[in-house]
Amino acid sequence: MKIANLIIVGVGLIGGSIGLAAKKRGLAGRVLGIGRTAATLEKARQLGAIDECFAEPASAMRCAEVAVFCTPVNRIAGQVLEYAAFCPRGALLTDAGSTKGQIVADVEGKLPDHVDFIGSHPLAGSEKRGPDHADPDLFQNRVTVLTPTPRTRPAALERTRAFWEALGSRVLIKSPGDHDRALAITSHLPHLAAAALAGTLDRGLFDLAATGYRDTTRIAAGDPELWTAIFAQNRTAVLEALAVFRNQLDLFRDCLTNTDWKKMDTLLAEAKKVRDALGS
Amino acid sequence: MKIANLIIVGVGLIGGSIGLAAKKRGLAGRVLGIGRTAATLEKARQLGAIDECFAEPASAMRCAEVAVFCTPVNRIAGQVLEYAAFCPRGALLTDAGSTKGQIVADVEGKLPDHVDFIGSHPLAGSEKRGPDHADPDLFQNRVTVLTPTPRTRPAALERTRAFWEALGSRVLIKSPGDHDRALAITSHLPHLAAAALAGTLDRGLFDLAATGYRDTTRIAAGDPELWTAIFAQNRTAVLEALAVFRNQLDLFRDCLTNTDWKKMDTLLAEAKKVRDALGS
Numbered sequence: 161m162k163i164a165n166l167i168i169v170g171v172g173l174i175g176g177s178i179g180l181a182a183k184k185r186g187l188a189g190r191v192l193g194i195g196r197t198a199a200t201l202e203k204a205r206q207l208g209a210i211d212e213c214f215a216e217p218a219s220a221m222r223c224a225e226v227a228v229f230c231t232p233v234n235r236i237a238g239q240v241l242e243y244a245a246f247c248p249r250g251a252l253l254t255d256a257g258s259t260k261g262q263i264v265a266d267v268e269g270k271l272p273d274h275v276d277f278i279g280s281h282p283l284a285g286s287e288k289r290g291p292d293h294a295d296p297d298l299f300q301n302r303v304t305v306l307t308p309t310p311r312t313r314p315a316a317l318e319r320t321r322a323f324w325e326a327l328g329s330r331v332l333i334k335s336p337g338d339h340d341r342a343l344a345i346t347s348h349l350p351h352l353a354a355a356a357l358a359g360t361l362d363r364g365l366f367d368l369a370a371t372g373y374r375d376t377t378r379i380a381a382g383d384p385e386l387w388t389a390i391f392a393q394n395r396t397a398v399l400e401a402l403a404v405f406r407n408q409l410d411l412f413r414d415c416l417t418n419t420d421w422k423k424m425d426t427l428l429a430e431a432k433k434v435r436d437a438l439g440s
Numbered sequence: 441m442k443i444a445n446l447i448i449v450g451v452g453l454i455g456g457s458i459g460l461a462a463k464k465r466g467l468a469g470r471v472l473g474i475g476r477t478a479a480t481l482e483k484a485r486q487l488g489a490i491d492e493c494f495a496e497p498a499s500a501m502r503c504a505e506v507a508v509f510c511t512p513v514n515r516i517a518g519q520v521l522e523y524a525a526f527c528p529r530g531a532l533l534t535d536a537g538s539t540k541g542q543i544v545a546d547v548e549g550k551l552p553d554h555v556d557f558i559g560s561h562p563l564a565g566s567e568k569r570g571p572d573h574a575d576p577d578l579f580q581n582r583v584t585v586l587t588p589t590p591r592t593r594p595a596a597l598e599r600t601r602a603f604w605e606a607l608g609s610r611v612l613i614k615s616p617g618d619h620d621r622a623l624a625i626t627s628h629l630p631h632l633a634a635a636a637l638a639g640t641l642d643r644g645l646f647d648l649a650a651t652g653y654r655d656t657t658r659i660a661a662g663d664p665e666l667w668t669a670i671f672a673q674n675r676t677a678v679l680e681a682l683a684v685f686r687n688q689l690d691l692f693r694d695c696l697t698n699t700d701w702k703k704m705d706t707l708l709a710e711a712k713k714v715r716d717a718l719g720s
Binding site: 284343345349350354359360366367371376380382383384406412415417421424426428430432434436 | 643662693711
């Protein structure tokens with residue numbers, strides 16, 4: 161795959177990493193960045209993640225071959241629909257949002273027929289933000305989930321797959337709903353748990369918080385606004401995951417209440433088995 | 441501080457690291473390891489963590505100047521009382537257990553008068569086990585909590601402090617109860633949360649578990665038996681910490697249920713503030 165003009169909308173950690181990866185791997189001739197904050201765009205340009213900066217979409221989108229929307233999940237669908245109007249025929253639009261159901265539903269059926277949109281979610285990133293933390297190898301060997309629907313054109317799906325594979329990623333295909341239910345468990349619930357744990361810590365105890373606590377709460381440092389938008393978009397599945405988690409916690413609480421150490425040992429052994437199987 | 445004969449009871453990750461650190465820093469002339477498993481003792485000797493292996497306590501303890509008990513928390517008090525009988529006058533006994541209240545209570549009042557015991561807890565280690573994972577710098581700049589009581593001899597407390605400081609540790613003094621209540625929040629609760637999260641993960645979702653999930657659940661790989669003993673010893677404080685955590689989770693659940701995204705943003709911002717202040 162070779163893209164003459166790659167558009168990145170939102171040049172933060174993810175958008176910046178896509179730009180760096182695309183240039184490092186010779187995937188894109190020219191990378192055009194679109195963003196609201198001039199300083200962030202300029203920073204991304206200085207870091208080599210993009211070649212040109214655009215505050216407005218029209219002129220950049222007119223030459224779009226592939227455009228990736230790396231903005232907060234609550235802004236992606238609106239931008240895709242707005243920016244699609246400027247695109248040449250055959251342009252492929254995709255995104256990097258952590259939720260898929262609502263974005264895909266909002267876009268589908270309203271998108272002009274001369275372009276394609278496929279939802280994507282690269283499972284990469286960190287609690288950090290901004291192009292300063294961009295990394296050309298961020299997607300290397302990481303999973304990217306694509307969420308086509310029955311209305312997706314097969315050729316567009318294959319181009320999207322080729323795009324993420326060219327960035328080093330391993331591609332999985334899921335329905336938007338399956339993606340969201342899975343990520344509610346593997347990502348959104350852990351974020352809530354980490355935030356709730358951080359919420360129980362009095363600053364007087366900082367000296368007594370060692371590696372275990374730091375690991376367990378690390379993602380609580382994520383951006384609140386971005387995460388609120390994710391929870392709003394995946395509300396039902398997160399509520400379901402939270403209910404399952406609370407049931408698990410109740411099992412542990414019952415062991416403590418009833419001094420049932422045999423059951424406690426069994427529950428911890430089951431958790432260890434899962435975590436060991438997952439690997440480091 | 442200079443110790444002619446340092447005894448380490450239990451030469452796993454912590455005991456092995458104490459041996460390596462003591463030798464690297466010239467703290468101990470000779471390190472004697474006592475343990476139940478011949479292969480583990482021999483491994484620790486090969487790694488240079490101990491100089492001599494003992495399956496039984498009597499002969500090693502007879503020359504003890506300082507002895508550190510690095511066995512599971514449910515075995516420490518019994519071993520301290522049993523092994524103390526062999527010690528010469530003035531021997532200092534301490535431990536590395538993750539709980540302190542019950543151990544200190546069980547030892548105090550029953551210890552022969554010719555030796556001292558001070559509870560210690562170095563906040564170091566990992567989900568791994570065994571002398572293979574021992575590290576001479578494990579205690580470097582890490583906190584070790586000492587838990588004296590009104591009956592503790594000041595000179596014994598100072599020797600214990602000097603011991604851990606000689607291993608590179610920063611020493612904090614807490615009562616056994618304060619230690620246990622604090623660690624319930626900073627260590628034992630996160631372990632339960634990590635285990636409960638691991639318990640919600642179906643293996644079909646492994647591909648979709650990225651860095652955030654891995655960080656949040658890492659400690660769930662800890663040894664079930666060791667952790668069951670910790671929970672049994674700190675039952676009341678862990679139940680209290682769990683209740684606080686559940687209240688925090690309820691706040692998040694209510695935001696989801698009521699689509700109160702402003703409150704959600706506030707809760708996440710508070711958690712981020714705590715986590716940012718804690719540092720990496």
